[in-house]
Amino acid sequence: MNWFPIPLGPLQTNCYVLHDEHRQCLIFDPGEEADKLKAILAEKKLRPVAILLTHAHFDHIGAVDPIRDHYNIPVYLHENEKKWLADPARNGSAYFLGGEVRVRDAEHLLKHEGEMELGGFSFEVFETPGHSPGSVTFYFAEKGIVVSGDTLFMGSVGRTDLPGGNEKELMKSIHTKLLELPEETIVLPGHGPVTTIGDEMAANPFLHGFRN
Structure with missing residues (x-):
């Protein structure tokens, strides 16, 4: 299995594509x-099987409907944000320039943590609320990568000042x-460069001094 990022939109949100042989x-x-x-998918001759959302903020969902319709594939989202896709106030697009974002409901709602299999891909889903109530992380143990969305970045963590954010939950x-x-796990964040769990444990200033 291989992966690559595609920064999209004015906020350069990292869209990740994971593909098999x-x-x-x-x-x-x-x-x-x-x-x-x-x-890019056509150039690489890739066939999508699903869209997985780490959360439902506008800068992570803007192309969901055209991609879903073009490939006739389902969308997966945590149930805590099932109403966010069509609601600009919840998904945040109402507060930013560039127009309101409205997306149709997800076909599948993630309701708990655990192992998943999709089209031959096996991975784990972690509930990681804090940046938003339905933030999730996708962990591919065999490949040693974790798709963290806006929970953890290189040298930083997700913001918690948007509706539904909670700093204590995030940490x-x-x-x-x-x-x-x-x-050695490679972290694929929602924005910015790739990092590792070890590097963030050692050098991320936001992670030191936290008490559960």
Whole structure:
């Protein structure tokens, strides 16, 4: 299994594509620029099987409907944000320039943590609320990667000043879920460069001094 990022939209949200040897792929957080994403997938001859959302903020969902419709694939989202996709006030687009974002309901709602299998891909889902109530993280143990959304970044953590954000929950999620992973685990964040769990444990200033 291999992966690559595609920064999309004005906030350069990282959309990740994970693909296997059969050219099947999973799409994480298609935030905008659907045509750009489709062109890259076509160039690489990849066949998407699902869209997985780390959370439902506008900059992570803007291209969901055109990608879903083009490939006829389902969308997965945590149930705590099932109403966010179509609500600009909840998904945050009402507060930013560029127009309101409204997306149709997800076909599948994630209701608990645990192992999942989709199209031959096996991974774990962690509930990591804090940046938003329904934030989740996807962990691929065999590949040693974790798709963290806006929970953990290189040298930083997710903001908690948006509706539904909670700093205490965020820090608890990071320390009890992400920092429990092997230190060599590669972190694929929602914005910015890739990092590792070990690097963030050693150098991320936001993670030191926290008490659960």
